[in-house]
Amino acid sequence: KAGVTQTPRYLIKTRGQQVTLSCSPISGHRSVSWYQQTPGQGLQFLFEYFSETQRNKGNFPGRFSGRQFSNSRSEMNVSTLELGDSALYLCASSGAGGGQETQYFGPGTRLLVL
Amino acid sequence: KQEVTQIPAALSVPEGENLVLNCSFTDSAIYNLQWFRQDPGKGLTSLLLIQSSQREQTSGRLNASLDKSSGRSTLYIAASQPGDSATYLCAALGDSNYQLIWGAGTKLIIKP
Numbered sequence: 001k002a003g004v005t006q007t008p009r010y011l012i013k014t015r016g017q018q019v020t021l022s023c024s025p026i027s028g029h030r031s032v033s034w035y036q037q038t039p040g041q042g043l044q045f046l047f048e049y050f051s052e053t054q055r056n057k058g059n060f061p062g063r064f065s066g067r068q069f070s071n072s073r074s075e076m077n078v079s080t081l082e083l084g085d086s087a088l089y090l091c092a093s094s095g096a097g098g099g100q101e102t103q104y105f106g107p108g109t110r111l112l113v114l
Numbered sequence: 115k116q117e118v119t120q121i122p123a124a125l126s127v128p129e130g131e132n133l134v135l136n137c138s139f140t141d142s143a144i145y146n147l148q149w150f151r152q153d154p155g156k157g158l159t160s161l162l163l164i165q166s167s168q169r170e171q172t173s174g175r176l177n178a179s180l181d182k183s184s185g186r187s188t189l190y191i192a193a194s195q196p197g198d199s200a201t202y203l204c205a206a207l208g209d210s211n212y213q214l215i216w217g218a219g220t221k222l223i224i225k226p
Contacts, residue, residue, distance in 0.1 A: 104160070106157050
């Protein structure tokens, strides 16, 4: 079974731009969660999607948004980028329960905002 | 507000030693406690998941324990190998908001 894939792997943007990251979960998984990892704040939960619906949301500003498609693939969008958005963005998929069961992580997208 | 702390931040031991990584959490209202390892450029790999009703979980040379009353979890690694070198993270899932709160991790180096 193919693992979780994330594209692109690396991205450089400038302040004020927007960016879209993509995550393809393991086949059959319906839950996709997104996390931000920075040296200062560590790993933080962004949001979780299940069957095309946002089921849970962390404490991030509205500039961070996402969606999930009928094939469970998910995208995350960050608008009006700030320097502090530079981070590793990880997505994870699971069968049904977000953090309630084992999550499988992708390799991440490393975003650098200049 | 849940806070998860991991001590030590870094650990270097010779190959073959048994070792313990510590994780503490401030709110005992958790659904589960999870341990992951992170290798550079490879995302995170789930190691063990302990449900709040369980006391421990084992997988190969790894054993994780959970003591909700004291707000502690430990990850025991037996007979360490250089391939165990990685950053180990624990995360607690709140039983009301179902959000994973992460520790900062312990960077483990196993010297051959």
